[in-house]
Amino acid sequence: MTNIASSTLEIPEARRVPRHVAIIMDGNGRWAKQRYLPRVAGHQRGMEAVRNVVRACGERGVEYLTLFAFSSENWRRPAEEVSFLMQLFVMALEQEVGKLHENGVRFKVIGDLSRFEPKLTRLIREAEALTAYNHRLTLSIAANYGGRWDVLQAVNRMLGEHPELAAGFNERDLAPYLALNYAPEPDLFIRTGGEQRISNFVLWQLAYTELYFTDTLWPDFDAAALDRAIISYQQRERRFGRTSEQLPADAGLATLRVENLSDAD
Numbered sequence: 001m002t003n004i005a006s007s008t009l010e011i012p013e014a015r016r017v018p019r020h021v022a023i024i025m026d027g028n029g030r031w032a033k034q035r036y037l038p039r040v041a042g043h044q045r046g047m048e049a050v051r052n053v054v055r056a057c058g059e060r061g062v063e064y065l066t067l068f069a070f071s072s073e074n075w076r077r078p079a080e081e082v083s084f085l086m087q088l089f090v091m092a093l094e095q096e097v098g099k100l101h102e103n104g105v106r107f108k109v110i111g112d113l114s115r116f117e118p119k120l121t122r123l124i125r126e127a128e129a130l131t132a133y134n135h136r137l138t139l140s141i142a143a144n145y146g147g148r149w150d151v152l153q154a155v156n157r158m159l160g161e162h163p164e165l166a167a168g169f170n171e172r173d174l175a176p177y178l179a180l181n182y183a184p185e186p187d188l189f190i191r192t193g194g195e196q197r198i199s200n201f202v203l204w205q206l207a208y209t210e211l212y213f214t215d216t217l218w219p220d221f222d223a224a225a226l227d228r229a230i231i232s233y234q235q236r237e238r239r240f241g242r243t244s245e246q247l248p249a250d251a252g253l254a255t256l257r258v259e260n261l262s263d264a265d
């Protein structure tokens with residue numbers, strides 16, 4: 001499997017522009033409530049923020065963008081809201097996939113698809129197949145995704161194929177079965193909407209990810225807000241267990257001026 005480098009088994013390369021950004025897009029409901037609109041209006045505006053952030057990530061040289069769209073616990077919401085979110089997903093697939101493909105975006109969905117309507121599952125599979133060979137940006141949408149579900153499905157599939165591993169297995173045995181097996185571990189995690197929690201998003205791969213929390217509500221998150229997160233990331237010292245003194249002289253993520261971000265690679 002390409003790209004698998006475990007932060008606990010080897011020291012990953014730290015680049016100035018995060019290679020993989022993972023975002024919990026939170027705050028749609030509150031955005032709508034502030035405007036006396038129904039919650040679903042916030043989800044609709046949230047779609048526009050997705051478009052902007054996908055474009056901005058491509059321009060800045062981010063290679064992998066993973067967006068939490070629907071958690072395995074979001075089924076607990078009112079039935080009408082769940083059904084609206086599913087319709088929005090279908091509409092987004094129908095309307096956006098062509099544009100994503102033209103822009104060289106590889107589209108992936110991670111999560112337990114078994115609970116979705118057949119039409120939605122078909123659209124997801126078609127979008128993944130159409131864009132499979134694009135490599136400008138890999139956009140992964142986490143839908144009916146849970147970090148615990150992911151680890152458990154990985155262990156179960158691994159043991160199904162390799163029953164002998166029941167006696168003991170290691171990270172390298174498990175890695176190919178995780179839903180994000182095609183992506184390096186996230187460098188930068190962003191959560192909008194003010195809450196400071198992981199809410200069962202990617203748990204395994206966040207081991208050494210830099211965490212960034214902002215009060216900005218998801219529908220208001222734009223390219224400038226993304227740049228603020230990237231600048232915060234660039235000021236971190238990623239030690240991966242070592243001391244500061246042990247880091248190579250060029251390991252610091254020297255801050256880039258915002259104007260230069262779009263030229264960075």
Ligand code: IPE
Pocket residue numbers: 025026027028029030031069070071074085193
């Ligand atoms: C995030 O916004 C979108 C989903 C979870 C689908 P919310 O709907 O959680 O918005 P808040 O947190 O209620 O404001």
Ligand code: IPE
Pocket residue numbers: 024025026027068069070071074195197199
């Ligand atoms: C996390 O947001 C899930 C998504 C953004 C899809 P939630 O709004 O569901 O998280 P909690 O319930 O506040 O932790």
Ligand code: MG
Pocket residue numbers: 026027028193
């Ligand atoms: Mg929320």
